[in-house]
Amino acid sequence: MLSATRQFAKSWVAAVLIGLLVVSFAIFGVNDVFKGNFSNDVVKAGSRHVSGAAFRQEFDNFRKNAEQQTKRPVTTEEAVQAGLDKRLMDEIATRESFGEMLSRAGVRASDRLLESELRKIPAFFNSVSGAFDKALYQQKLNENGLTPARFETIMRDQIGESHVASAMVNGLRVPRAYSALGAIYETEARDVSYFAIDPRSVPQPAAPTDAQLTSLMNEMSDRIKRPEFRVITVVAFTPALVSASLPIDEAEVQKRFAFRKDTMSRPETRTVIQIPVKDAASAQSVAARLGKGEDPAAIAKSLGVNAITYADKPQSAIPDKQVGAAAFGLKEGQTSGAIQGELGMAIVKVLKITAGQSVTLDQVRPQIEAELRKDAASEKVYALSQAYEDARQGGSNLVEAAKKAGVPTTTLGPVTARGQGQQGQPVAGVTPKMLEVAFGLPAGGESDIQDAGEGQYFAVRVEKIIPAALPPLAEIKPELARFWTMRETVKRMQAKADELAARVKKGESLETVAASAGAKVVNVTGLDRQNAAQSTALSRDGLIKAFGAKPGDVFTAEHTQFALIVGKLTAVRAPAPAAVARITEDARPQLTMAFFRDLGASARRASRTELGAKIYPDKARAALGLPPLEKGKEEAAAPAAKTEKAK
Numbered sequence: 001m002l003s004a005t006r007q008f009a010k011s012w013v014a015a016v017l018i019g020l021l022v023v024s025f026a027i028f029g030v031n032d033v034f035k036g037n038f039s040n041d042v043v044k045a046g047s048r049h050v051s052g053a054a055f056r057q058e059f060d061n062f063r064k065n066a067e068q069q070t071k072r073p074v075t076t077e078e079a080v081q082a083g084l085d086k087r088l089m090d091e092i093a094t095r096e097s098f099g100e101m102l103s104r105a106g107v108r109a110s111d112r113l114l115e116s117e118l119r120k121i122p123a124f125f126n127s128v129s130g131a132f133d134k135a136l137y138q139q140k141l142n143e144n145g146l147t148p149a150r151f152e153t154i155m156r157d158q159i160g161e162s163h164v165a166s167a168m169v170n171g172l173r174v175p176r177a178y179s180a181l182g183a184i185y186e187t188e189a190r191d192v193s194y195f196a197i198d199p200r201s202v203p204q205p206a207a208p209t210d211a212q213l214t215s216l217m218n219e220m221s222d223r224i225k226r227p228e229f230r231v232i233t234v235v236a237f238t239p240a241l242v243s244a245s246l247p248i249d250e251a252e253v254q255k256r257f258a259f260r261k262d263t264m265s266r267p268e269t270r271t272v273i274q275i276p277v278k279d280a281a282s283a284q285s286v287a288a289r290l291g292k293g294e295d296p297a298a299i300a301k302s303l304g305v306n307a308i309t310y311a312d313k314p315q316s317a318i319p320d321k322q323v324g325a326a327a328f329g330l331k332e333g334q335t336s337g338a339i340q341g342e343l344g345m346a347i348v349k350v351l352k353i354t355a356g357q358s359v360t361l362d363q364v365r366p367q368i369e370a371e372l373r374k375d376a377a378s379e380k381v382y383a384l385s386q387a388y389e390d391a392r393q394g395g396s397n398l399v400e401a402a403k404k405a406g407v408p409t410t411t412l413g414p415v416t417a418r419g420q421g422q423q424g425q426p427v428a429g430v431t432p433k434m435l436e437v438a439f440g441l442p443a444g445g446e447s448d449i450q451d452a453g454e455g456q457y458f459a460v461r462v463e464k465i466i467p468a469a470l471p472p473l474a475e476i477k478p479e480l481a482r483f484w485t486m487r488e489t490v491k492r493m494q495a496k497a498d499e500l501a502a503r504v505k506k507g508e509s510l511e512t513v514a515a516s517a518g519a520k521v522v523n524v525t526g527l528d529r530q531n532a533a534q535s536t537a538l539s540r541d542g543l544i545k546a547f548g549a550k551p552g553d554v555f556t557a558e559h560t561q562f563a564l565i566v567g568k569l570t571a572v573r574a575p576a577p578a579a580v581a582r583i584t585e586d587a588r589p590q591l592t593m594a595f596f597r598d599l600g601a602s603a604r605r606a607s608r609t610e611l612g613a614k615i616y617p618d619k620a621r622a623a624l625g626l627p628p629l630e631k632g633k634e635e636a637a638a639p640a641a642k643t644e645k646a647k
Contacts, residue, residue: 052623
């Protein structure tokens with residue numbers, strides 16, 4: 001794609017098209033040229049629309065988080081196969097619907113409140129001046145795929161939701177009956193008796209035949225099939241490839257230092273108290289009181305105003321330029337006279353002065369040289385990629401073109417689409433983007449130059465494809481035989497347990513049936529849902545069966561990996577009233593919060609239903625660079641969205 005774009009940009013066709021666009025802009029205007037009914041919106045909820053680009057950004061953020069958690073590459077196709085696109089569409093539709101409903105109800109953060117919240121985010125402030133930096137603000141948003149309008153909408157929604165949540169939760173308490181029922185449920189005690197059945201209780205199966213193992217292998221094919229592997233050759237154009245050998249021009253170092261000196265230096269900062277005044281008489285009185293050491297806050301309060309404190313701020317951080325200039329013309333401890341500023345009259349007092357520090361070229365030379373080397377490396381990398389592309393256009397294959405451009409190639413693999421080798425280990429040198437491109441090519445196929453970001457490019461060739469396949473029987477026969485034998489033994493144990501349980505259900509005592517099987521009865525008393533997790537007497541399966549049974553019920557359950565039990569619930573005892581009362585009050589706050597969460601979830605779902613929010617799976621897939629769903633698959637996916645809507 002990148003190479004095609006470069007070639008097209010050089011052609012006469014591109015020049016003609018660009019000329020036509022310029023003429024159309026002049027005659028019709030930019031808006032009219034691009035206006036149309038086409039929409040790539042993935043989600044619509046009332047007046048809110050989420051575009052394909054915004055959906056792709058959120059999708060990529062989720063996918064990258066998954067990569068960090070799993071410590072391996074996650075391709076777009078893999079994430080879609082796991083249903084991330086559908087879950088994300090539903091989440092966005094619900095989120096935007098709730099935000100729209102809050103806005104329609106009049107719950108909308110004011111500009112002043114929004115500004116206050118923005119000023120709590122340090123990333124938006126200049127590290128030198130300490131002032132809010134609009135350019136930095138937009139840069140940080142761009143890095144995260146957001147526009148100021150979109151980010152501020154998200155902030156307003158979050159503020160609105162926070163205020164609504166505070167209003168809902170304050171004073172909310174569930175009835176005591178709710179927590180009392182929970183307390184009884186948690187603390188009722190159960191007594192269980194059981195005996196165990198282990199592999200020694202049943203005849204051992206004969207060794208499996210090859211036919212039986214082959215059948216088992218086919219049955220387990222999804223679990224033991226080896227994934228597709230590919231051997232790939234990669235040519236990478238990276239700054240690291242050329243940066244070490246690049247010379248640094250001293251004149252450029254001097255020029256860059258002269259341009260950056262002010263931003264690299266640390267300016268003088270001051271701690272200043274500013275008190276607004278109405279006239280010269282008030283100014284004289286305030287100055288006199290400050291000179292006597294009176295508390296600035298008390299002085300300001302007596303005038304009906306607030307004292308403004310600038311703590312360790314440079315002159316640029318004081319909004320009123322006239323006040324700032326006056327404050328930075330005073331000595332430490334000195335109080336000004338009346339200052340007629342741009343925003344009104346004021347008095348200032350300087351409490352502290354911290355001298356600034358100018359940097360020298362020697363101090364920042366390594367940083368500047370690194371910047372220049374990086375810039376030069378980017379230009380060199382682009383030149384190498386262009387030389388490679390020219391060789392490819394001349395008929396050379398990937399390896400030959402790389403050699404002509406003077407760039408090394410690397411052969412990697414065998415590797416799976418997840419970046420793993422044949423032993424399951426991560427393969428060094430591959431990236432998710434590289435794998436995504438490689439697994440979209442046929443054997444012998446070569447990609448165009450791909451932009452890897454941060455001034456890096458690569459192209460890939462598929463040398464060999466090893467199809468997904470089951471391993472040879474001989475290779476995994478011992479493991480399969482052990483699994484087959486264990487499974488057959490467990491089947492026989494379960495049949496034995498069912499037979500013995502049936503005898504107990506018909507009236508024989510548990511002790512008599514246990515003795516006939518050569519087992520002993522174990523009695524467990526006082527089990528409740530609070531201490532069950534710490535109990536070692538029963539397995540998780542045994543606990544589930546015990547707490548799901550009625551007094552006198554007989555059940556079988558897994559006990560350990562190689563044992564089963566036949567159990568009987570012998571008694572259920574109500575908890576002591578005093579314990580129920582205590583737990584009722586202790587659990588009430590937690591139940592209230594659970595009730596509040598349910599209310600919130602219900603409100604979100606209701607807002608989506610009320611607005612009739614729509615999602616467009618095919619547009620989501622197009623935004624991810626995937627083909628549309630086949631008609632049958634699309635119809636099969638539709639009930640999931642309807643179910644979410646109906647919840």
